[in-house]
Amino acid sequence: MLDLFNHALRLHADPSRVVVRPFHIAWQSNGKGPSRSERLVREVLDMAPSEARRQLEIVLKDFEARHWQTRRVFMTRYDEIEAQLKLDGGDIGDEKRQLIGAYFCHEYSYAAAALMNPSAVEHHDQSGMPDGSLRIVMSLRAVGEGHISSVAFREGIITQDNELKLAPEPPFATAADTHGDEEHMPEGPVTVNRHRDSTLSGTVIFPITKAQSNGLEDLRLVKFTHDDGSTEWLGTYTAYNGSTIQSEMMRTRDFRAFDLVPMTGAAARNKGMALFPRKVGDHYMMIGRQDGENLFLIKSDRITHWDEGELLLTPEFPWEFVQIGNCGPPIELDEGWLLLTHGVGAMRKYSIGAVLLDKNDPSKVIGRTREPLLAAANQDREGYVPNVVYSCGALRHRDTIFLPYGVADSSVAFAFVPIKAVLAQM
Structure with missing residues (x-):
């Protein structure tokens, strides 16, 4: 040789090399009626503001130090979901937006x-x-x-x-x-x-x-x-x-x-x-x-x-x-x-x-x-x-x-x- x-x-x-990826929940569903995406968004929107804040704090405690600009990633993901589901985001506060974004993301090694x-x-x-x-x-x-x-x-x-x-x-x-x-x-x-x-x-x-x-x-x-x-x-x-x-x-x-x-x-x-x-x-x-x-x-x-x-x-x-x-x-x-x-x-x-x-x-x-x-x-x-x-x-x-x-x-x-x-x- x-x-x-x-x-x-x-x-x-x-x-240890991980990324936050979009979690395309609806791709796994063949059911009728409201999609899984719509149901999940409705669950967050129906939360009391204090509960939404508490749940977001848990997510950020677990993941914010592991990822880059985590809050911005969640907000970007929320914007994509809002556009797809044609949500009226005018009355949705930042905390619920971030929490919705987090539900549509996952960590992947x-x-x-x-x-x-x-x-x-x-x-x-x-x-x-x-x-x-x-x-x-x-x-x-x-x-x-x-x-x-x-x-x-x-x-x-x-x-x-x-x-x-x-x-x-x-x-x-x-x-x-x-x-x-x-x-x-x-x-x-x-x-x-x-x-x-x-x-x-x-x-x-x-x-x-x-x-x-x-x-x-x-x-x-x-x-x-x-x-x-x-x-x-x-x-x-x-x-x-x-x-x-x-x-x-x-x-x-x-x-x-x-x-x-x-x-x-x-x-x-x-x-x-x-x-x-x-x-x-x-x-x-x-x-x-x-x-x-x-x-x-x-x-x-x-x-x-x-x-x-x-x-x-x-x-x-x-x-x-x-x-x-x-x-x-x-x-x-x-x-x-x-x-x-x-x-x-x-x-x-x-x-x-x-x-x-x-x-x-x-x-x-x-x-x-x-x-x-x-x-x-x-x-x-x-x-x-x-x-x-x-x-x-x-x-x-x-x-x-x-x-x-x-x-x-x-x-x-x-x-x-x-x-x-x-x-x-x-």
């Missing part, structure tokens, strides 16, 4: 079970960066209560000496949310918004729609350059509802508003799709695995519609005999497209390798590493799912590849890989 520089930093699951499968991209704001340094955004798959996956973010800087400096996590995290119908779970495309006062490192995107209800899994972020030169940050991920999956795309230009868009076409029923960072020729292109074993090159005229592709790579070496897949979007080099891959070998041991594809015709494989760059071993073996190393996206920084990777579906580690050394292995 290649002699990599593995950074000492390691990120782990943390049950979003990374209690696992933190894994990161991807990294260039940050949209590079202001103030010294020469040779790069500000980055990482997405992380956070797994919490009910083994439901969400998307967390972490900002950081890579220095000219390949030092990784992560921005400190704020003491409080906030959930991005959509403003919609309180009585029905959304379906189809939705837009979620980061709270106006929250940092990106303190923002979590949770499942919103029915198709996503059991998880947003393995976001593969890429900075995409359109034909007109404009840039957009796109990420493919797997939406899981507990029984079926579908591939969806996250789209954002500012990491404040995020469009979550279901993709269409035969290939979108599969997991692990990775988008090229620009069109190649006249087509958008993806790397995907359509049969659970091999890698395919998929072309499309529409960025959210993907039909079946052409076979690109099959398992060739012992460390990938069981299956191969991508480890994120291809990275453009002068020499071609560098595609990091994962392979599964004996005893379901995961390894990470690389392939070089022709820059003008990515269906042509120029080179391939015979041995893995990185494999599950020693400290990278133990965890929730042992013997797994897995990445959803690396990035180029000067003459190295910055590779964040998940370890045993339990934690996140970081490596710096010299590009020349990777190409020399092919």
Whole structure:
């Protein structure tokens, strides 16, 4: 294996990281008559002012120190309920408004079970960066209560000496949310918004729609350059509802508003799709695995519609005999497209390798590493799912590849890989 520089930093699951999330009570009800939301609001409105004050004091004693701007969050949530139920809020005092908001919120430990499968991209704001340094955004798959996956973010800087400096996590995290119908779970495309006062490192995107209800899994972020030169940050991920999956795309230009868009076409029923960072020729292109074993090159005229592709790579070496897949979007080099891959070998041991594809015709494989760059071993073996190393996206920084990777579906580690050394292995 290649002699990599593995950074000492390691990120782990943390049950103390909690957010206040909207509690969509009515989504759980199929009854007739007044909705559960309407009944709950009426219970609070019928309270004596002194009782409402006492109940609010109990809530604030329990939760105000654990969350950021708790009263404002409750008031914001009340405003959403008022708009949905068309309440006349003129005679409702602040204490009852806050209490109603509290009933429609809940606390959620979003990374209690696992933190894994990161991807990294260039940050949209590079202001103030010294020469040779790069500000980055990482997405992380956070797994919490009910083994439901969400998307967390972490900002950081890579220095000219390949030092990784992560921005400190704020003491409080906030959930991005959509403003919609309180009585029905959304379906189809939705837009979620980061709270106006929250940092990106303190923002979590949770499942919103029915198709996503059991998880947003393995976001593969890429900075995409359109034909007109404009840039957009796109990420493919797997939406899981507990029984079926579908591939969806996250789209954002500012990491404040995020469009979550279901993709269409035969290939979108599969997991692990990775988008090229620009069109190649006249087509958008993806790397995907359509049969659970091999890698395919998929072309499309529409960025959210993907039909079946052409076979690109099959398992060739012992460390990938069981299956191969991508480890994120291809990275453009002068020499071609560098595609990091994962392979599964004996005893379901995961390894990470690389392939070089022709820059003008990515269906042509120029080179391939015979041995893995990185494999599950020693400290990278133990965890929730042992013997797994897995990445959803690396990035180029000067003459190295910055590779964040998940370890045993339990934690996140970081490596710096010299590009020349990777190409020399092919």
